[in-house]
Amino acid sequence: MASGGTPRGYLAIFAIVTFVVLALTNVFNPWPKVWGWVTASGPIAEGSSQWQVKLSGSPESAVIAGDAVIVEYRTRVESYGLGAGVKLWQSDADWGSVAGRGNDAVVVTGKLLTKGYQVLDPGSGVVRRSDTTATAVWAYADAIVDLSCAKGGECRLSAWDPRGARPLWTVSTGGIGFVLDAANPDLPDTQPLGASQVDDQVAGRPYLPALLGLPDDGRVRIVDTAVGRVVQTVTPKLEERVSVVGGRVLTVTGKAGDGTCYYSVVATDPPDGVVWRRDGLNLRTADNGSSCKQERDPAGGDDVVLGVDPVGREELIAAHDGRRLWYGEKDQDVVAVSDGYAIVRSADQRTFSGRSFSRGGVTWRRGVNDGASAALTPYAAVVANTSPRRILALSPASGQVLVETRTEAKVFACGPDGLIAVDGRDMAYLPYR
Template identity: 65%
Template structure:
């Protein structure tokens, strides 16, 4: 015969006792137990200044002044950069940051609803409301919005981030309702994709000299300094128009003999004269299929484009005058490029070289692990190693290590003083060791 209660009985007695104590308010262990179960692992052990849970998987993260702005699918939040404390939260279907550190604002809106709000990034207080715009673009020095009060008869307005009156308004007929919500795609350049780094990590860029508004099979070229349409281009079926810096590039791709034959012509609005042209230059706007359909914008900065010559070698071209800024060897690859620098992987994939366009030579070199990716932002050159996972931020000018961490988290933002990393529903801040040397 058994000498006492079984282990299962004692376990049941223990559970009943805890439930009774919890329901009577004597002792409740469940919050601590749940906290232990849901406690997040450190994103960057011994490297992060702070780590905090956030409201979900972010669409974008932007560092501006003392604030970190996090955009989700249905809301936007702001956190203090000093300690990661949440400052405010607002419902929104899209959000963007305009302006710089001293005059930054957060622009928010709703899908399928005209208008937007301009918020203070530190408090969430509404500074300005609009009730008519269908599309908004946010830049480091301006806000552009598009409104179409008479169907296809639209107008584009430019605002200073803190402005209460538009700097200019220009009619843009024929656009219709093709463009909507926050930062809809325009025919310009796109950044190179980098695993481990979000496409928006560099933050808002400066307002370009020219922008192209697509609609009704045409592209209207707007001079943003003067606030006027300076040219309207209608590309043929085998052409793609991209606005790069102060030039309008027309890329033609003709299918022949089972391959694509490319040519590029750069025009200067408003005169419309051709400034330079190149046969055989492939800006990688299409896959080499049978129809040569051009469905992508060129890769590059706001005045630099990445191309491939007829022999398959990469080259970087100044859009303003067509100069070769760098011409690579077969097997080299450009991992990242902006207006100032390019990060280039060697043929043996073991060396990363930074090319300075202003100096016309190599800025620095460092070893590179197989499978690593790289990205460029105004404040840091970023290298993400896959195995073992590591993120390194370097000075774009000197290659000095600003910060590094063993982590598989994604870099969502690079600011003047540090990086924001996101893993799951947690966000961490990595401060630089020294001030950035841009």
């Protein structure tokens, strides 16, 4: 049999070689367009988004800051315009957080294992203030709080207006035995309940509370943020857990006996003394069982805690004065709570009801399916339905629908005029109706 290729085969080889040469010399390179077509995504919220952009990676967080959206990755922070999704700037940073709200918002960035941080303008990325000594920074809706420690272990806590150039106050906290670092390290306060398709930080940073609790090697130093003063140092016993909520220091005691745990809660106003106490109130700070070892903060808002009574009925308590804001029926459960509102799931699991603490009753009801969850923000109540996956943003006060869309995306942020949804490396802005 004769060997050799056919004319058609030679032409194919010649075409491939020519194609590669042209691509390498940038005379003609179709691969970016081909790759863009392969990786192109469809709309993540069809009919509901004002814009959608492809991000350069999977984000850790996305927060609305005035007229910008701040996207945090593991090694950088980016800013996008809220109006059209245009990328405004990027900065190399290992962490980022947003302090302030609206026109007063700023971006706080820093690097791991490096002291100090920068305060940037959300729209331009211009550095407004720099710090070179802080090891930990907390961003709030109305303040920035940082902790700086000298080599000898002596530490000081300072509070700043988000756009201020001088601290509002500085207080010595002594030596902090437990290392606090980077952005918003955990403090003994409350934790969100959590929801599928909704980021835990969707509500944004809270306002600076009246009292802060700084963990310190088994102790908790209580700082009055109005005047910048350490007012108490608490050393919990083995069976106790301390949380600082609603301007009160809550001491939860769980004692084992008869194969169960017996709980009590005491709320104090340091240094004045006891404000209220409740026996039999379980704030779910321990896992089920007889060990009673408390390893979690109570769930709730900044001034509201979620508990359960000895017969298993859930209740919401105002941490400030101990008032019962809501007392559930059997098998009802709270799926989301803030200082002003709560969302309660019915005993048959088919209805969410919104409740207002100020008005003292149900303000809206919404049918849901199995596995539905919810979150509350200052601007919207977000309901995540399943089968099919659907996101609704409702007015917390009335239940009016602000956004309703079928999507697999996760809601990362809610602002005054819309929400940010992310699916993989795609981000979209969904304005309210």
